[in-house]
Amino acid sequence: MSCGNVDILISLAILNANLSFSATCSQSQGLCTAPWKKWGGSCYLITQKHLTNDDAREACRRLGAKMTAPRSDQENDFLASLAQGSKIWVACTDRRQEGECECEWSQDGEGIYTNWREGEPNNYGGREDCVFLWPSDKKWNDVRCEIEIWAVCKRQLGSCFSTNNEGRLEVDSCL
Ligand SMILES: [Ca+2]
Numbered sequence: 001m002s003c004g005n006v007d008i009l010i011s012l013a014i015l016n017a018n019l020s021f022s023a024t025c026s027q028s029q030g031l032c033t034a035p036w037k038k039w040g041g042s043c044y045l046i047t048q049k050h051l052t053n054d055d056a057r058e059a060c061r062r063l064g065a066k067m068t069a070p071r072s073d074q075e076n077d078f079l080a081s082l083a084q085g086s087k088i089w090v091a092c093t094d095r096r097q098e099g100e101c102e103c104e105w106s107q108d109g110e111g112i113y114t115n116w117r118e119g120e121p122n123n124y125g126g127r128e129d130c131v132f133l134w135p136s137d138k139k140w141n142d143v144r145c146e147i148e149i150w151a152v153c154k155r156q157l158g159s160c161f162s163t164n165n166e167g168r169l170e171v172d173s174c175l
């Protein structure tokens, strides 16, 4: 799937047929509106804000996305490249049952991808139920959920469009 002009024109044509002339948002295929970055079949946005795990999940939810948990070495590397040297949350937790890691974005029938640093997860102090990614070596560590670090939100490809005063569709940054 490309983000080329042809795709955009086709998407606009389809949307134009379905939308009335009012300000509205609609999902379309193949686009990630800046500052979201496209990778694989999804759009990613780094918060660049220090947030607790709960606040990071909520911040992503408000953007129509979910906090990220990578599902492959390639996606893990991509997240590390977005991190710009900062630690970032990985949306995995063993809050529900100590020692049982559950991750966002894992699919049925697919083993949970993990990339633990040696000696982790150690549940240090009996209080580490959330996970971050060290950008230096791209490895994971379990930590307390209350620390404040950056997060990456992920959502399926799509973009927002709205109609302008003349009823014409235009790409909008209404995320
Ligand atoms: Ca734990």
Ligand SMILES: [Ca+2]
Pocket (backbone or CB within 6 Å): 120, 121, 122, 123, 124, 128, 141, 142, 143
């Ligand atoms: Ca740890």
